[in-house]
Amino acid sequence: MHLRNFILFSNIDSFHFALGIVASEGSQSNADESLLPLVAKGDGQAMKRCINVYGPLVWSIVCRRINERNDAEETCQEIFTEVWQKAGTYNPEVARESTFIGMIARRRSIDWQRKQSRLPMLTDLESAPEASSAIPIAGTGLDRELLWKALEQLPEKTRELFSLHFVKGMTHEEIVKETGLALGTVKTRLRRGLIDARKLLKDFTQQKNPKL
């Protein structure tokens, strides 16, 4: 079974089951422990625990994009410095800690890739994860079940590109080599896919909560 097929499954849990991958109680309970509010207060012990709990998540995101050991470690350090700096902006009503930290890790890693390509870094453009400038989807935020439902509605070609990009961590250029598609097509389909996913998600959210 190829990894890229994951997104074609109607129920992600069934795919996990098929591969024998089941979320453990431990992993669930280790994540999202409300550490960031303590980190924001300057609690060094909480920061150490934050590194223990979320370090593996950060490292996995970093290693998908950065294959130079020193650069990966340097980026990891920058990520946790940013986590420390921005812990005060974290709001548990807005996102789980793993999402908040995952977003910082993803952005820093993407910026490392862009730096290698002599492209301007994007960190300065971005508002999130500071909650103050974030516009919630349909006024309520992101419902994961609805997101997967929305993704199922996307064209198969888009889902396959999503799989290559988000699951396998391929760059656009690597996807071009893998699929034979033109770079512009890959870029457009991925962007359009995100836009369509958001629109579908909003529609489903409003159907579920008509009062919003």
Add this chain to the structure above:
Amino acid sequence: MSTAETYDRFEELDAGRALGDLSLEEVKEWKKLVKDQQSEKSSDFDWISVELEIENSETCPLPSSLVTRLKSTIPAFTKIEARDSSPTKIVSILPWLGWAAAACLLFFFNLPDVDTLVQAPELTAAQKLEELVRVAPETQRLAFSPASDTYEDISGEVIWNDDRQEGYMSLVNLPINDPTKNQYQLWIVDPERDELPVDGGVFDIPTGSETAVIPIRNTLQVSQPTVFVITLEQPGGVVKSKQEIVVALAKS
């Protein structure tokens, strides 16, 4: 372009921003649209992207040497002042799990022996500077000079290596700054690249530092830089400096 078309274009660029695939021109266009149209910044694409990625990422244990290094820096973190949060939205996302294990394993297969990693000491910026000069004696060195009477006591030099894209500033008598009020920022002028200077990173001079060695953190690749400029900016630095307070310069 109509309002709807403008919004569509912004949406497309914003999706590209979340994907990390904006070209140089598109970055400029995104900034212009945000400024001119007061387009609303949204994190939706970021949330969706992160959800997709972390849902399908198998976590990899941090190398023990890195854990040690990260934890050893915690005392330094305590100087950073945390900000308050302002709740605005609710997001429900499953904790991360998945299967990027292959990527992790491939990465680790290329690593040196774990014991070696654990014992490898982390070099200070000053040690890294010395090492750079030792292994790459052709490294460019330029002396800093004060930009105004206010900073007349400043001296030091910038050490920069094009091939390695690595450099350091050795600064003497740069006044201590309060990071909550302002921070120093380095700018690198690279005529080969652009008229606009490249951001060389934001830095602080902590208490008790007469001589400070600061690593250069260039956001873009530079080659044959001709001028290095230190300015004083707002906390966090700026994307484009107005050069209201120029502290020091080093010219080739």
